[in-house]
Amino acid sequence: MLTVIAPATGKQIGDIPETPISQVDIFYQKGKNAFLQWSKLTVLERAEYLLKLKTIIVEQMEEIVKIISEDTGKVVTEALIADIMPTLDGIDHITRHGEKILKRKRVKTPLLLIGKKSFIEYMPRGVVLIISPWNYPMQLAMVPMLSALGSGNTVILKPSEVTPLVGKCIEDLFIKAGFPDGVVQVAHGGKEVGAAFTNGKPDYIFFTGSVRTGKIIQQVAAKDLIPTTLELGGKDPMIVFADAHLERAAKGAAWAAFTNSGQVCMSVERLYVEKTIYPQFLSLLKKEIMDLKQGNDQDADVGSMTFPAQLQIVKDQLEDALSNGAQLEIGLPPEKWANGMFLPLTVVTNVNHQMKIIQEESFGPLLPVIALDNEEEVISLANDTVYGLNASVWTRDKEKARRVASKLVSGAVVINDAIISIANHGLPFGGAKQSGIGRYHGEAGIRIFCHEKSIVEDNGQKKSEIHWYPYRDKFPLFLQLFKSYFQTNRDWVRFVQYYLRILKKN
Numbered sequence: 160m161l162t163v164i165a166p167a168t169g170k171q172i173g174d175i176p177e178t179p180i181s182q183v184d185i186f187y188q189k190g191k192n193a194f195l196q197w198s199k200l201t202v203l204e205r206a207e208y209l210l211k212l213k214t215i216i217v218e219q220m221e222e223i224v225k226i227i228s229e230d231t232g233k234v235v236t237e238a239l240i241a242d243i244m245p246t247l248d249g250i251d252h253i254t255r256h257g258e259k260i261l262k263r264k265r266v267k268t269p270l271l272l273i274g275k276k277s278f279i280e281y282m283p284r285g286v287v288l289i290i291s292p293w294n295y296p297m298q299l300a301m302v303p304m305l306s307a308l309g310s311g312n313t314v315i316l317k318p319s320e321v322t323p324l325v326g327k328c329i330e331d332l333f334i335k336a337g338f339p340d341g342v343v344q345v346a347h348g349g350k351e352v353g354a355a356f357t358n359g360k361p362d363y364i365f366f367t368g369s370v371r372t373g374k375i376i377q378q379v380a381a382k383d384l385i386p387t388t389l390e391l392g393g394k395d396p397m398i399v400f401a402d403a404h405l406e407r408a409a410k411g412a413a414w415a416a417f418t419n420s421g422q423v424c425m426s427v428e429r430l431y432v433e434k435t436i437y438p439q440f441l442s443l444l445k446k447e448i449m450d451l452k453q454g455n456d457q458d459a460d461v462g463s464m465t466f467p468a469q470l471q472i473v474k475d476q477l478e479d480a481l482s483n484g485a486q487l488e489i490g491l492p493p494e495k496w497a498n499g500m501f502l503p504l505t506v507v508t509n510v511n512h513q514m515k516i517i518q519e520e521s522f523g524p525l526l527p528v529i530a531l532d533n534e535e536e537v538i539s540l541a542n543d544t545v546y547g548l549n550a551s552v553w554t555r556d557k558e559k560a561r562r563v564a565s566k567l568v569s570g571a572v573v574i575n576d577a578i579i580s581i582a583n584h585g586l587p588f589g590g591a592k593q594s595g596i597g598r599y600h601g602e603a604g605i606r607i608f609c610h611e612k613s614i615v616e617d618n619g620q621k622k623s624e625i626h627w628y629p630y631r632d633k634f635p636l637f638l639q640l641f642k643s644y645f646q647t648n649r650d651w652v653r654f655v656q657y658y659l660r661i662l663k664k665n
């Protein structure tokens with residue numbers, strides 16, 4: 160049994176039975192059998208099921224919000240905005256664009272393959288294993304599930320054991336929507352269950368979680384060359400230039416650093432502020448943060464932490480920074496923290512790039528602020544971590560913003576806002592460096608769940624082809640053919656002449 164504790168209140172709110180590891184083969188067999196029928200449906204037929212799911216989510220929105228909020232400790236507004244809305248929008252994306260994205264496409268055929276036609280076809284892969292995390296337990300499970308299902312795969316979801324009620328809720332939603340048996344299966348449990356399913360030879364693995372686990376999964380997948388997408392951590396920089404709308408930037412920083420209590424792979428974890436406005440900006444930022452309300456009622460801004468082990472990571476980073484001379488601007492030193500899962504919203508200054516607080520992912524309400532000298536320096540500082548997921552640039556100078564954005568080694572950059580690139584399903588989403596491998600969302604996010612198959616079609620009427628046997632006497636003619644074709648100014652007369660001469664040799 161997975162015991163479910165509400166992090167905000169410490170109360171036990173449920174028990175979910177774990178999926179026995181002995182069931183792994185049965186799950187895969189069921190998924191494979193269901194694939195035979197599910198993959199035969201058209202994209203539009205599968206979209207009907209997704210639209211039914213959408214109707215149910217819309218009808219049960221309040222109840223789902225409550226489950227997410229209780230299971231994670233996040234405030235209800237964020238459960239709605241950042242878990243449910245992206246899921247519904249994800250359904251719209253695949254049901255509106257899936258057919259076009261997955262349609263057989265004709266591409267040009269080069270002249271040297273004269274008489275043939277070329278196409279690209281997208282073929283679903285089979286059973287997709289999706290392993291999802293606890294910070295956005297609905298969005299980060301549902302969005303890849305929807306794409307995998309829409310493109311014709313069956314899915315086994317292994318949701319995070321830290322938020323098992325949301326995993327159960329997802330399972331129930333698919334049952335209510337009437338998906339055929341075996342198309343969606345949910346395996347409940349912790350890392351042992353995750354590892355057992357990873358070893359069960361899925362046709363694709365879509366993993367969202369820590370870099371540490373991502374590396375383990377990639378190693379296991381490599382044994383059988385199972386393709387993967389890995390969506391991992393971040394240490395996202397926010398860069399505020401002196402000409403930015405400072406009030407907006409201060410409000411934006413407070414939100415982007417502390418939304419979901421900072422447990423966001425794309426939250427602002429490093430704030431670089433141009434020296435000339437540094438003191439002014441810091442006081443604006445402090446004012447914004449001081450106004451935030453922590454709690455679990457409907458009007459609260461910042462909820463609790465979700466995963467108890469995360470508190471220790473945040474504590475270690477803060478202690479390391481403070482013992483190396485960092486200054487606490489807002490918040491409390493760890494020895495003064497109250498018990499429970501609500502961490503003080505914390506801002507520190509006087510930090511350097513050797514500190515853990517700058518190099519390692521915090522995944523908590525911890526914001527280091529650094530004064531920046533100039534554009535070049537801040538680009539190099541922003542790129543100075545092993546991560547590269549998201550970044551933001553704040554300035555009224557559009558050209559400067561775009562120039563800086565282009566130089567950041569990052570899966571995404573947002574200008575004069577933060578995080579929200581993930582909210583556009585039309586954009587690919589994913590990381591650079593150790594933030595991950597592959598992309599989802601956008602066209603890529605639907606096609607990754609398919610084999611991209613190239614088809615060349617000949618009408619089969621000619622007896623032979625010039626590149627077939629016999630080669631006798633053809634070599635010098637081919638030499639002339641390719642020279643006439645590839646020389647700087649193509650010589651069509653010679654090309655046709657040699658083509659016909661080769662043809663005669665067949």
Ligand code: ADP
Nearest residue numbers: 291292318319320349350353354368369372375
């Ligand atoms: P976190 O430490 O933030 O919980 P993890 O990367 O450990 O992040 O967890 C993300 C997901 O990966 C969870 O569903 C978890 O159960 C699963 N998981 C953890 N370890 C493994 C593993 N070795 N193999 C497969 N899945 C795993």
